[in-house]
Amino acid sequence: MTKRKRSPRRPTAAGVIGCVVCGVLLAGASYLIEACGGIGFVPSWEQLATWLGVPVGGPDAADLAEGDATVTFFDVGQGDSVLVASGADTCLIDAGTPDAADSLVAMLYAAGVTELDTMVMTHPHADHLGGMARVLQSIEVETLVTPPLSEDERASAQVAEVLEWADTTGTAVVTAADEMTIAVGDGTLTVLMAGLPEADDVNNESLCLRYSLGDFAFLDTGDAEADAEEALAARCGFGLRCTLFKAGHHGSSTSNSETLLSLVRPE
Known part of the structure; x- marks a missing residue:
């Protein structure tokens, strides 16, 4: 018996409409995940990948060390000091306490740093500018x-000493401003917010900084507390997303608010 050849099935109007609707829904879902993923009931791409058993790639410590940028956290006791390096460029954010000053210099030498393109003071507290x-x-x-410093802050013993040594060594002194950018290698360090205007606490004068290079971003908010974090969140929104986040104010409960962390979502 000869089998009849079946003619190819033509798409029906209902099928075409169904495909269009599916495409629109997928596009909408993609936009929603990109904008709000990880907040409330909306999953992030990483969560979806985990649920589906798809491996998720991302930079780990080795990748960052061997790639175009490195971020090094120095042990300076109850204080902060972070080195951002890319190519031949180096930027030191804060310099720990006075007691750790010699150790910090030794660690910089051990890291091969004999000169710094930029040194940033996030705010005038001894555990950040001491070294x-x-x-x-x-x-x-x-x-x-x-940061923008008041006359009283400039006259304080430790700030005055730093400014005097900057003058003695021929180091240029620049006052940060909102959206100021500093090139560090192929990446950019941006002052997202140069302190909370009219801050009633020195911690809230902290420069909030974001270094970005390709898909990598590092966020450092100094000792900014909840009020400053709220202002930063309102200003930058999802622009705060980053790969690496240094917990604000040494991980204190006065900082690292839910509002901020819901936007930052570091890896």
Whole structure:
């Protein structure tokens, strides 16, 4: 018996409409996940991948060390000091306490740092600027970036010492402003917010910084507390997303608010 050849089935109007509707729904879902993924009932791409058993790639410590940028956290006791390096460029964010100053310089030397393109003071507290005078004495620093400082803050003993050593060593001193950018290698360090305007607490004067290079981003909010974090969140929104986040104010409960963390969502 000869079998009849079946003619190819033509798409029906209902099928075409169904495909269009599916495409629109997928596009809408993609937009929703991109904008709100990980918040409330909306899953992130990473969560979806985990549920579906799809491996998720991302930079780990080795990748960052061998790639175009490195972020190094120095142990300076109850204080902060972070080195961002890319190519031949280096930027030191804060310099720990006075007691850790010599150790910080030794760690910089051990890391191969003999000069700094930029050193940033997030705010004028001793556990962040305490080692800056010693760094200026020991290592050539091209530019010192400070937050907007009041006359009283400039006259305080530790800030005055840092500014005097900057003058002695020929280091340029620049006052940070909102949206100021600093090139570090192929990446950019951006001052997202130069402190909370009219802050009633020195912690809320902290520079909020974001370094970005390709798909990598690092966020450092100094000691900014909840009020400053709210202002930062309102200003930047999802632009705060990052790969790496240094917990604000040494991980204190006065910082790292749910509002901020829901936007940052570090890896």
